[in-house]
Amino acid sequence: MKKVTNIISLMAIVGGITIAFTSCSKRDANSPGVEYMPDMYRSPSLETNSFSVVANADGTFDTIQTNRLPVAGTIPRGYMPYPYTNDTAGYSNAGKYLHNPLPKNDANVAEGEVLYGKYCVHCHGASGQGDGIVGSKLPGPPPSYTSAALMALPEGKMFHTITYGKNMMGSHASQLNEDERWKVIMYIHKLQYPNGEPVKVADTTATPAVKVKAKGKKK
Amino acid sequence: MDTTNNKQRKQISAVFSFLFLSIIFSIQPLSAQDGAKLFKQNCAVCHTITSQKLVGPGLAGVAARVPNDAWLMKWIKNNQEVLKSGDAYAKKILAESNGMQMTVFADLKDEELKALVTYIKNPPKEVAPMPAAGAGAAAPVEKTVNPLAILLGVIAFLVILVAILRGLSHSLKNIKREKEGLPEQAKLTAWAELKVWMGNHKRTMVLIILYIVGGFLAASWDGMMGIGVYQGYNPSQPIAFSHKIHAGDNAINCQYCHSGVERSKTAGIPAVNVCMNCHKGISKGPITGTTEIAKIYDAAGWDPEKGAYTKPQKPIKWVKVHNLQDFVFFSHQQHVKVGKQDCATCHGDLTKMTTATQMQPLTMKWCVDCHRKTEVPGMKDNPYYESLHKKLSEKFKNLPKDEQVITVAKMGGIECGKCHY
Numbered sequence A: 001m002k003k004v005t006n007i008i009s010l011m012a013i014v015g016g017i018t019i020a021f022t023s024c025s026k027r028d029a030n031s032p033g034v035e036y037m038p039d040m041y042r043s044p045s046l047e048t049n050s051f052s053v054v055a056n057a058d059g060t061f062d063t064i065q066t067n068r069l070p071v072a073g074t075i076p077r078g079y080m081p082y083p084y085t086n087d088t089a090g091y092s093n094a095g096k097y098l099h100n101p102l103p104k105n106d107a108n109v110a111e112g113e114v115l116y117g118k119y120c121v122h123c124h125g126a127s128g129q130g131d132g133i134v135g136s137k138l139p140g141p142p143p144s145y146t147s148a149a150l151m152a153l154p155e156g157k158m159f160h161t162i163t164y165g166k167n168m169m170g171s172h173a174s175q176l177n178e179d180e181r182w183k184v185i186m187y188i189h190k191l192q193y194p195n196g197e198p199v200k201v202a203d204t205t206a207t208p209a210v211k212v213k214a215k216g217k218k219k
Numbered sequence B: 001m002d003t004t005n006n007k008q009r010k011q012i013s014a015v016f017s018f019l020f021l022s023i024i025f026s027i028q029p030l031s032a033q034d035g036a037k038l039f040k041q042n043c044a045v046c047h048t049i050t051s052q053k054l055v056g057p058g059l060a061g062v063a064a065r066v067p068n069d070a071w072l073m074k075w076i077k078n079n080q081e082v083l084k085s086g087d088a089y090a091k092k093i094l095a096e097s098n099g100m101q102m103t104v105f106a107d108l109k110d111e112e113l114k115a116l117v118t119y120i121k122n123p124p125k126e127v128a129p130m131p132a133a134g135a136g137a138a139a140p141v142e143k144t145v146n147p148l149a150i151l152l153g154v155i156a157f158l159v160i161l162v163a164i165l166r167g168l169s170h171s172l173k174n175i176k177r178e179k180e181g182l183p184e185q186a187k188l189t190a191w192a193e194l195k196v197w198m199g200n201h202k203r204t205m206v207l208i209i210l211y212i213v214g215g216f217l218a219a220s221w222d223g224m225m226g227i228g229v230y231q232g233y234n235p236s237q238p239i240a241f242s243h244k245i246h247a248g249d250n251a252i253n254c255q256y257c258h259s260g261v262e263r264s265k266t267a268g269i270p271a272v273n274v275c276m277n278c279h280k281g282i283s284k285g286p287i288t289g290t291t292e293i294a295k296i297y298d299a300a301g302w303d304p305e306k307g308a309y310t311k312p313q314k315p316i317k318w319v320k321v322h323n324l325q326d327f328v329f330f331s332h333q334q335h336v337k338v339g340k341q342d343c344a345t346c347h348g349d350l351t352k353m354t355t356a357t358q359m360q361p362l363t364m365k366w367c368v369d370c371h372r373k374t375e376v377p378g379m380k381d382n383p384y385y386e387s388l389h390k391k392l393s394e395k396f397k398n399l400p401k402d403e404q405v406i407t408v409a410k411m412g413g414i415e416c417g418k419c420h421y
Helices: A001-023 A089-096 A106-119 A154-165 A178-192 B004-026 B031-042 B069-077 B079-084 B088-096 B109-121 B148-178 B189-202 B204-226 B243-249 B274-280 B291-300 B332-338 B343-347 B363-375 B382-394
Strands: A051-053 A059-065
Touching: A001 B088, A001 B204, A089 A154, A154 A178, B031 B109, B069 B079, B069 B109, B079 B088, B148 B189, B189 B204, B274 B291
Parallel strands: none
Antiparallel strands: A051 A059
């Protein structure tokens, strides 16, 4: 009898201690946890997306974003200026003179399809009918690629629209580089003409005002 | 016979009346409902039916502003022609919208235009506001009981139980002694009794003490291993952005916002212009309504009333969740573009998370474990790796079958200098 009580009391003590060790209070989600030598994470050098304090000439201090804007007029290496302005004239000029510099092959169209799936599909829909999930939540859906107006849209205008945005659509230049924009356009053409594009007669009368050669990043 | 004839006649007349009715309905002019549908399809991208400016001007009271309905229909169908004709009012509105021209809708039919104009002139009454936007947020709060409270309750219960049993046992013993004619025994204190018990059970006591000491050591070892490991870090952000709504419900690809992931070391936090690509049009969310999206407008300098970026811009102070120390090199491009790793492998299923949580420990052991068992997909077919793959498969061909897999580690992926230099 005594043995049984002993075993029970022993089990109670052991169980109690086990629970005490394993039941930790829930940690604060806003705290990263205990740190030792925090400089391993928080280096003395300034991190890109942080804030730093700068002294002004008059002795006051300002807290500003660490990554500063580049000096006005700075251009990245390999950058080609886009010569068409963000207005009606630029839009129509792009339609007239801007053409796809990339070869139209299966690899490029396939890449365009992948890019379309990442950057366009949620508004324009998988088939390009303007029936994407986000598109249906906008005040109005984006126009269908197969509508009369868009079937007649020259590729230069498409490029211009992706670069600057148009109407409800914003600029996607920060997400897609020039080559990628052309690849997306090639895929849109495939959506418009699933059985292959009709051969267009080249407009020989138009002389390009500015010759644009899209130069992708060297890989 | 007569009845069957009657039946047939009835059927025939029914068919005819149906045909007749369908013809009547099909030649009916398009109703206001069609106007609403046409408006949503063609106009709503740029115009609201209220006075709020979107891309083009709001259309409330437009019928009173334009010369007449016929002009409005002509304008909608082909505004370029109206402009070319030198119409004074057309020139005026072109100047008002800074020379931005409206899309031409040459394929709209006359009755469609009529339906549109009817709809624009008689806009529907303000739709009743959606059931309180906070309804989703105010879901019944789950009552969670603190496990510590349960533990304390159990302990308190046991203490009371032990006290009662001790008292009971003491009085029973005394009754027994009384029957045997022995004198009554004084009641010992709990501590004195425990000391007696401990004296009688030395071996058990040693075990208990060992267990307690071991437990403390194990717990402190565990705690020390967690120092500097941010796993589970889930900070609240300045804007209540929900990954679940964006990547889950709306199925927006991760790379739409984190577009640097295939091109750069860092996946990148999207600049506010990426938010505005959709939120220019969507100003109300399903959970927080307009309050959180207004913060985007504030950061972007967007004035929703005027529909223009006129206010000063302010950076959003997002809180960084995943942070690798400066002494380790990590590239997203390498892992996602070449290694074809899914975002969820390291970041968890964000389509179900509201704020991003650090799901993985991001310790060196975690990196090395993965490098030891992961094969670089597509390595066999990638011409860049052709010679390396040949060389490595030659080198490991004498190993047992399951060790022949060319993992990242076998390619040198756990060399110190790969990540620390």
